[in-house]
Amino acid sequence: MSSLLEILHKEVVPAEGCTEPIAVAYAVSLAAELLKEEITFIKLQLSGNIIKNAMGVGIPGTGQTGLPIAAALGAVVGRSHKELEILSNLTPAELKQANELLDRGLLEVELKDTPEKLYIEARVYSPNHTATAIIAGEHTHIDFLALDGEKITPPKSKADCGKPGLSDSGAYAGSVDRIFEFIDAVPFQDISFLLEGARMNKAISEEGLRGNYGLQVGKKMSQKSAVNLFGNDIASRIIAATAAASDARMDGSAMPVMTTAGSGNQGIACTLPVIALAELLGKDKEMLARALALSNLVTVHIKHYIGRLSPLCGSGIAGGVGANSGIIYLMGGSLAQIKHGIQNTIASLSGMICDGAKSTCALKISTSTNAAIQAATLAMNDIAPTTKDGVIFEEVEDTIRNMERLVQEGLADTDTAILNIMLSKGGVM
Structure with a gap:
């Protein structure tokens, strides 16, 4: 890389x-x-x-x-x-x-x-x-x-076009340390193009909040009603904005989205929580661009190990981890706290499977956004899992690589099982 x-x-x-x-x-x-x-x-x-x-x-x-x-x-x-x-x-x-x-x-x-x-x-x-x-x-x-x-x-x-990507495994040498160093050093003008993606993804989020798309996950979360248990706090507003974009996209909205690592839902999941929080905190364009660079690159980093398409939900896991990193950065977190956040988010989301692209993707994205916010809150208090906890290793890169082991060793037959279940419903192709 x-x-x-x-x-x-x-x-x-x-x-x-x-x-x-x-x-x-x-x-x-x-x-x-x-x-x-x-x-x-x-x-x-x-x-x-x-x-x-x-x-x-x-x-x-x-x-x-x-x-x-x-x-x-x-x-x-x-x-x-x-x-x-x-x-x-x-x-x-x-x-x-x-x-x-x-x-x-x-x-x-x-x-x-x-x-x-x-x-x-x-x-x-x-x-x-x-x-x-x-x-x-x-x-x-x-x-x-x-x-x-x-x-x-x-x-x-x-x-x-000759530029390396997450599929270029022979050249890949990514790490959270390197990404963090990059986003602090890169000139703002070099990453300002990410703001166009922010505009694009925010627009489809607003469309999802206005319309009656899919399961209306974001829209119903944002509405004040007797049956809405969510308040009007920062976390609920971020989750609603993110889910609404997926509602619209999965239900066939003709509005474009800015994708990340080959997926629009990954782009939504890793950017909209960052966009929404930056707006709520009054951050300037440069801070937003740097946070987006971080969230996108961490998502790409996770996807390198999960795979371009996978039995694991890339939008939920990779997008959620990316969003978590961007959230912590906007809150003034350190590299150590970003690593804590990644560990926390993986500990929460590592078992989320992918059962295809459809309206319920908005549910998974709302879940992962909530997990990212929760994980960021713990990380900012310097709380993280230990090596005694499941798939978590001491070094964050080892934990991330465990996602590859989970896909290749633990979930080798999961895609086949999911597809067979989906095809058993008949008339789906």
Whole structure:
């Protein structure tokens, strides 16, 4: 990891809609754009994690959920250059055309037996040609592109711009110490771009608080009523603001979000608590930018060990740990207290599983935000777990690495079990 600033530029990017179905739309679009004839069939082969995270989530601008409409739109819109914002400015005509494609039964989805957690293979057929696009490892990493079996050099993706990311394990040398040193030393102008992400994520939070999205977790928490047990304290306002953004995003809001490490919900989870607290405390833009740099980089650091897609909830665990670090920084905490906060948050959230992208993500994010605030309060009082406590080790980096062991050794079959449970409900793809 040669430059933490480069990591920020690569891993903090905008997206419209849940990144898994949007990545499917992107793959289909890449293949469809190679064909100059009418599309006669689309075949998708997807890893279990892609299916799990795309089955129940709302697709922006459609009022529909799941993989089929995302894939069909990818075949129709023809703007793969927009990558994770491929469905922005969707028109009624495009939606109608996509639904007609589905009505004709031109889409088939299969589970791919692959060790790669993030794998999308899209084959698009026309009367005389077949085009193939494979996305693997990262949501916009084009692993293979071909027309009639002849390999084509893919367009340069933002994810492949030569800058290292959390997937670059051979170059990875991240640590909480290094991140803390960076955020104190980096010139403000170099990280001021993070403020655009703050504006973007705050906007979708406000939309979630206004509208009736999903389970309305954030909205109902923020309303004064006889059945609301939450008060109007700082913690409740931060949790409500964060959950509301996920409510809107998971229910198909067409507003963009600033993602972190390939996930919009991770971006929401690690930034909105920091944004909300900075506003409540009256912090200036520079302090906010530094806190956001910290929260994003700590989230990326945790995700390096959990994995891009995982049986553990990245938004809850990685996003919660990142938010906790940013909260402590805004409260004037030291590096030692930030480490205490990470230990506290992992002790609280380490067992949170991922059962796909859907409306209940807002519940998990509200839980993780609450845990992050609680953990920060303890850390600011110099309280942290000891080595006698579960997965916690004395050194914070060892505790973080234990998340990788938990995924690889302890939860090896969890994704399969979760996916089988989801598929048992029938009609979900």
